Amino acid sequence: MNKPNLLYLTETKREDEVEPNDLFDHYLDCLVVGWMGIVPPEQRRRWKEETRFHLDRLKEDLERSGMTQRDAAKEAIHQYGNPAEMSQILLASYFRKKEEGKWVKRFGYGNIIAFSTFAALQIVCLAVFQLRVLLPSESALNYAVNPVIFHSVFPDSVPVPEFSVLYSLSLVVALISPLVAGTMIGKKVMTQTAKAIINGLLPCLLYTLVAGLLLLPSREVLLFGLIQVVWWIPSSISVALAVAWATKNAAIRKEAEGIAL
Amino acid sequence: MGNEKHDLMAANLLRGNTGILVLAILRTGAAHGYAIASEIAKRSENALSFKQGTLYPLLHELERDGFITSEWQIVEGERPRRVYTLTESGSKELSERLELWNSFNQAMTQVIGGTPDEQT
Known part of the structure; x- marks a missing residue:
């Protein structure tokens, strides 16, 4: 059995079977899971859409520079940031009010x-x-x-x-x-x-x-x-x-x- | 200087100043998050680097403070993108921050002494 990639791949697929979209979907799932029950659905949808657009654009640019689709997707995720960390940072900013003591x-x-x-x-x-x-x-x-x-x-x-x-x-x-x-x-x-x-x-x-x-x-x-x-x-x-x-x-x-x- | 130490020092200098970068870029025209990140990398010749995901909390805070506004833009055949625009109060805020930055930069240069060429 191939060793699972620790970078956001599900364990049910081999590394060469994973599509770039799977990587991005998995990344977004990891991002969103920490917001469930805390952030309203419209806000979650917005953050998810913005992130997906950003990752797609970043991947396209990396492909244009010569990377393969899969490598470009992985590099895009790496440049965007760890999903657990990004999820917490977004949550922290969500709780920050305009007029804070x-x-x-x-x-x-x-x-x-x-x-x-x-x-x-x-x-x-x-x-x-x-x-x-x-x-x-x-x-x-x-x-x-x-x-x-x-x-x-x-x-x-x-x-x-x-x-x-x-x-x-x-x-x-x-x-x-x-x-x-x-x-x-x-x-x-x-x-x-x-x-x-x-x-x-x-x-x-x-x-x-x-x-x-x-x-x-x-x-x-x-x-x-x-x-x-x-x-x-x-x-x-x-x-x-x-x-x-x-x-x-x-x-x-x-x-x-x-x-x- | 080792790469790690350099990266850490650069990250510390960038922290707290990313807002002024975003406002300055939006001054030239409305842009979505990826365009802002790309423009920062392009203008700084990749000297200023950060995890791109950290841009969005900053954009949301700037929007909450009234310095920028945003709206969804639909382009046929593409994913919808959220485009950010500088407001009037954002423009004033940028001017104030630039003034502060220029004073700080001048003071640092005076303390360090001489021109950049003489410092090395």
Whole structure:
């Protein structure tokens, strides 16, 4: 079996069977697939037509310079650019608005959305922690178990689990926040979602870890930092990717229904 | 200078200046994307090279900013092509960018010193 050409050929054809049009069709399919559910069909059609016209003209000029049809098609694709890269560049320009804030221009739309979402939720979490510290403590009924019984099993250095409303609230807020963030980010940032989440969460995480170290021996902020590393990152990425996928699929289905009608 | 290093330096210099090239070419007349890319290569004698696909996001942004307009042109027996035309505000924008470019070019030449022949 002939070795498949890695440059956009399907694996069902031998290299000498592939027509230049097949190469261009395959290239355009690779270009368009990343836009489905995000860019409206009229816009996709325009980009596809413009690209096809450009590739055809480039191929004609290369043939005139002495190349064979197939080599000219491959060279035209090479000069036009990698389809995955071009697809992302076009998408990024699609999301760029005419009147963009300087922060969006500098850091990118997705990164700004992710950072502002995580920063807002981080403020809420830290506010609840702070409230727990500042409000007068409740009675000894705070503890889930009797401290004496607890320390008969566990060493003295292990903290007894609390049962206060604020402690439970702070845990619940810390655990639910990434799910909320993932949902909000997934709806607005449908391309390079995981990258935007990592970029947006990193400054918040650095802040938490530095604050946690400065507040030692109190370990709660460091514990929050650990929760962010172990839980916030994977859960927000998973939820955001799932929401982005569902949103795109819903848009594709709606489009298909519109075409069927 | 190695080819890779030269290409990287050239790409960095070109980045951010491709808009002025596109507006300057459209000043001479309406053109589609491939014609613009070919004209850039021809006028620069292939000194300015870039992945041609990157031209289209730039064209769409210039259109969104109102500096150019576009429309489909149907030629019998050929694929439809999208033709771009410079607008009045695009013409003003080009003049401003050219002025800025000329000042920058002059300042660089003054700092580097002498004529191009003396610099080598």
